Amino acid sequence: MPPPTSLILKALSVTRLIKEERHYHKELLHEKQRLQGMRAAPETDVYAVKQQETVVDETLLVMPTVRMKLAVALEALITQLDAANPADTEETVMNARNAVEQAKKVLEEDHSKEEEEL
Incomplete structure (x- = not known):
């Protein structure tokens, strides 16, 4: 089996970051x-409430970083797709394009209204 191409690696990276972003959003909610x-x-202890507030705050701090990493990885994937390597199969290119579309949808989502409701 040949080693994965750069396009495959970049597509997998974008896919992983999409999952990570969704995970953090679910965790925050x-x-x-x-x-x-x-x-x-x-009967809840004040200290326990403070600790839970810290958990929420830390999750909020991580989310912009993950979104930024996703945006950077998406740009790298788009650049790699434009480079058109003959070693990339049609399936690989299609998977990469699907990853691009999913990443764009995730980056366009606005969760701020949902988060404020809670």
């Missing part, structure tokens, strides 16, 4: 819901 539940419960 989950942690905010958990924080709301803790605040609503009268």
Whole structure:
């Protein structure tokens, strides 16, 4: 089996970052819901609430970094797609194009309204 081409590696990187961005978004929603539940419960320890607030804050800090990495990886993938390497199969090119489309959709999503509701 030949080693993976640069296009394959870049497409896999974009796909991984898409999954990571979605994971952090889901985690943020989950942690905010958990924080709301803790605040609503009268027997919750103040320290536990502070710790949960820290978890939410740290997740919020990571999300822009992941989105920036995704944007950079997307640009690298688009550049690699434009370079047209003859070693890349049609399937590889199609997978890379699909990764580009998915990444563009993820970067266009605006989760701020959903996050503010929680």
